[in-house]
Amino acid sequence: MKSSTFRIVPIRTEIAEAARREAKAGAADHAVVTADSPGGFPCRHCLRWAEPGESMILFPFASIPRGRPYSEIGPIFVHAEPCERYAKLDEFPSDFRDGRVLRAYDSQYDMIAAEVPNEDGPEAVVERFLRMPETAFVHVRSVTRGCYTMEIQRV
Numbered sequence: 001m002k003s004s005t006f007r008i009v010p011i012r013t014e015i016a017e018a019a020r021r022e023a024k025a026g027a028a029d030h031a032v033v034t035a036d037s038p039g040g041f042p043c044r045h046c047l048r049w050a051e052p053g054e055s056m057i058l059f060p061f062a063s064i065p066r067g068r069p070y071s072e073i074g075p076i077f078v079h080a081e082p083c084e085r086y087a088k089l090d091e092f093p094s095d096f097r098d099g100r101v102l103r104a105y106d107s108q109y110d111m112i113a114a115e116v117p118n119e120d121g122p123e124a125v126v127e128r129f130l131r132m133p134e135t136a137f138v139h140v141r142s143v144t145r146g147c148y149t150m151e152i153q154r155v
């Protein structure tokens with residue numbers, strides 16, 4: 001029985017549903033695109049790569065809220081059709097073990113550490129960041145495009 005020290009936090013279902021409503025309403029900042037490659041369209045709600053042919057919504061998401069030095073709004077995908085929110089909250093999603101950078105933030109939303117996992121895997125970095133008492137949460141991002149993937153919190 002493995003006891004995890006962290007909890008995966010996918011985007012909330014309300015955010016995915018709001019993005020679907022906005023896209024249907026034709027909002028200019030909500031683009032509907034068709035995935036055309038197996039590793040280019042990560043859904044931040046079910047935390048898996050879209051299959052080629054699946055319809056995705058691309059929209060801006062505030063991973064760090066306004067009014068902070070590290071405030072950040074950037075593009076994320078969700079499935080255009082309803083999908084099930086990632087539920088294995090004590091397991092790092094297998095689709096995103098590679099090609100990610102992990103960033104630790106404190107309670108003031110200031111970035112205090114960042115690291116690309118080595119062969120020990122992302123859990124080793126997550127656990128080390130969460131052992132630092134000043135860490136409030138960890139963000140996972142694409143190491144190439146920089147886009148936000150998910151948050152990780154301490155259990």
Ligand SMILES: [Zn+2]
Pocket residue numbers: 043044045046047048078079083084
């Ligand atoms: Zn999805």
